[in-house]
Amino acid sequence: MSLEIPSKPRKPPTYTPQDTTPQDLTSSFATLTLSPHPVSLPTPSTCLAHLKLLHAIQALKLDIGYTDGLFGIWDAKAEINEIEGSGYGDRDLSHICHKCSGYVNHDLLRVAKFRKETENLIMRDWPLGGTILTPNTGLPDAAGTLPMNSAALHFPNRLIGIELRSKILDLISPQRANPTMNDVKILIENAVANKDLIRKLNNRKLTEPGYLRRDERVAIRLMMARYWENTSIFALELGGAVIRQGVFIEKMKNLDWLHSPAATQTMERLILKYTRFITILSENAMHVCVPTLDVDLAWHTAQLSPQTYFTYTTSLTGKFIDHDDKVSEDALETGFEFTSKTYEKLYGEIYSECTCWYCEVIRSRHSGPRLFGTSKSEKLNNAFHDSAAQFCPPDNSAHISTHNAESRARPSPCSPEGRTRQRIRESESTSEGEGA
Structure with a gap:
């Protein structure tokens, strides 16, 4: 009985890079009639171009989910990712500041954002979020329609900038632990319950009512909506x-x-x-x-x-x-x-x-x-x-x-x-x- 000596394994075939022209990324739009200037209404071509963009975004999302799972995106056909995280993009953000050894979470970042914009209101006269566009029209008030010291839309600016400025600035300090936007809410609720303060902020006489008007209450809600669950620097929580x-x-x-x-x-x-x-x-x-x-x-x-x-x-x-x-x-x-x-x-x-x-x-x-x-x-x-x-x-x-x-x-x-x-x-x- 003779034993056969195994032959030497073959090498895999070699491949040389092919000299191919990169695909034209705009070729799929060649059949569409797109205007170089914006038009008042969408056209069938612009809607189809928009759909092409949405399909590309969805394909990119699936590619990420199939591969590295970057940005917390997972396979759409798999079970939802239940892994808990503590990064900035996660719900349970948890970080220790190396400078002050303080505990950083989303609640603190929201209060810090509100505190920073309160500083801008005091030092630069920049209005708080949600106090520029009128809720009825979505447009700014015409210049000179109402004085700043009585306009309902600017009531939150008067309340925070005059009455609550020091209390807001003190929310983040070594003496305060775990501040949240609920602390801001409590400060505002206590302040608006003071009728004398309301008269003062709205430049009213003692004989005039000291309660908040409906449009002033709406202005407060609009302002708080920009900060309540918003960690980002924008008025809208982009995540x-x-x-x-x-x-x-x-x-x-x-x-x-x-x-x-x-x-x-x-x-x-x-x-x-x-x-x-x-x-x-x-x-x-x-x-x-x-x-x-x-x-x-x-x-x-x-x-x-x-x-x-x-x-x-x-x-x-x-x-x-x-x-x-x-x-x-x-x-x-x-x-x-x-x-x-x-x-x-x-x-x-x-x-x-x-x-x-x-x-x-x-x-x-x-x-x-x-x-x-x-x-x-x-x-x-x-x-x-x-x-x-x-x-x-x-x-x-x-x-x-x-x-x-x-x-x-x-x-x-x-x-x-x-x-x-x-x-x-x-x-x-x-x-x-x-x-x-």
């Missing part, structure tokens, strides 16, 4: 804002309008729907109007040109329309119901309709004039209900935009529950019309 925007990006990726065969027609419809939404919002200032995801895409795209968006909203409504990305669940539900009914009443079309690929193609093919007393929306509804659109997954449809709050799942209008709900709504509106 939470990025997370909420990430939810919206993921939904846009799942809908995948970018690769839909009816993408351009979808963009045209959602831009029209956005202009109608802004009209409803401007004419119903006392109600919360809630966008659907398709409206939200056009809304976000419009805000990418801030100057033209500002001009458009102020010229149309007389005020700057802010996209509030923090709305309570109850307000979302009530506002969405109001918006749906108002939209359907004004325009005779369904507000929350499915915009998956299948439904969008059917809608683009069946759009036409009213025939035999049947409206376009009714014909489209019938076409959807009798087609395979009933199998449209609810998580792949554009309904209420809830990336700004947690809300109960609303059934898809393409699902059996959603169709039943839609028929009930239609029968109720018919009964109301007959009763009128």
Whole structure:
């Protein structure tokens, strides 16, 4: 029996770098018609370009999650990362200052930010956050409309700059342990309970009332909202804002309008729907109007040109329309119901309709004039209900935009529950019309 000597293992093949031209990063935009100057309203091309950007951000997020997990981003298909951290980006920030040996956490940083801006108020006459733009219009007060010593919007500046300045500055000292913004809240509550102090700060006579007016209470809440849970140097807590925007990006990726065969027609419809939404919002200032995801895409795209968006909203409504990305669940539900009914009443079309690929193609093919007393929306509804659109997954449809709050799942209008709900709504509106 002979033993075979194993041959020497082969070397792996060698590869030489290929001389390839780098991919043109702008090639995917070649088919879009983009204006070099901002326009008053989004166009289908700008909305599609925005979608390309959102897809790129989502792809980058997934790449990070699959590899090194930088910035606390983990694999979207894996279980949520439960590892507790103590860094600046973590909830439980914990750090020992090497200079003073003090304990640093988010509560301390928030108080330090408020203390620093109190110093700027005293030394440089810089107003506190939330005391410049009026809540009704989103614009600054016209110069000279009200004196600084009586304007409600500037009441927090008078309160902090005159009465509470020393107490705020003393919040961070060796004698004080673990200061929080709740300490600031207590100082303000005790101060506004003093009627003589209110008269003094508002330049009122002894015979005039010494209580806070409603607009002064609103001014205090607006000011405190800029500091309450905000560690960053900005008026908005950017960490939470990025997370909420990430939810919206993921939904846009799942809908995948970018690769839909009816993408351009979808963009045209959602831009029209956005202009109608802004009209409803401007004419119903006392109600919360809630966008659907398709409206939200056009809304976000419009805000990418801030100057033209500002001009458009102020010229149309007389005020700057802010996209509030923090709305309570109850307000979302009530506002969405109001918006749906108002939209359907004004325009005779369904507000929350499915915009998956299948439904969008059917809608683009069946759009036409009213025939035999049947409206376009009714014909489209019938076409959807009798087609395979009933199998449209609810998580792949554009309904209420809830990336700004947690809300109960609303059934898809393409699902059996959603169709039943839609028929009930239609029968109720018919009964109301007959009763009128």
